[in-house]
Amino acid sequence: MAGDLRIGVACKRMVRFRFDGETLTACEGEMLASALYAQGRRTLRTSRDDGGPRGAFCFMGVCQECVVSIGGRLTEACRTPVHDGLVVESVR
Numbered sequence: 001m002a003g004d005l006r007i008g009v010a011c012k013r014m015v016r017f018r019f020d021g022e023t024l025t026a027c028e029g030e031m032l033a034s035a036l037y038a039q040g041r042r043t044l045r046t047s048r049d050d051g052g053p054r055g056a057f058c059f060m061g062v063c064q065e066c067v068v069s070i071g072g073r074l075t076e077a078c079r080t081p082v083h084d085g086l087v088v089e090s091v092r
């Protein structure tokens with residue numbers, strides 16, 4: 001399924017990364033939110049208010065809906081390039 005939503009992208013190198021313990025693949029340098037979205041991962045965190053699912057919305061660093069944890073640090077998935085061995089956790 002990876003790559004089904006990528007249009008006109010020349011992927012020079014596929015890399016592996018982990019999301020909530022699952023190994024996934026992406027084009028090296030692709031933004032994490034896009035890589036997850038392309039593989040059907042829509043929920044990146046849950047709301048502190050109501051526990052509802054949250055995921056990438058603006059894809060440009062404005063809404064903060066795509067925040068994930070990388071090495072214990074909260075960061076925007078839409079502004080984080082994927083690299084080989086990246087380990088990502090959803091935020092609950």
Ligand code: FES
Binds near residue numbers: 055056057058062065
């Ligand atoms: S999708 Fe809006 S800040 Fe990342």
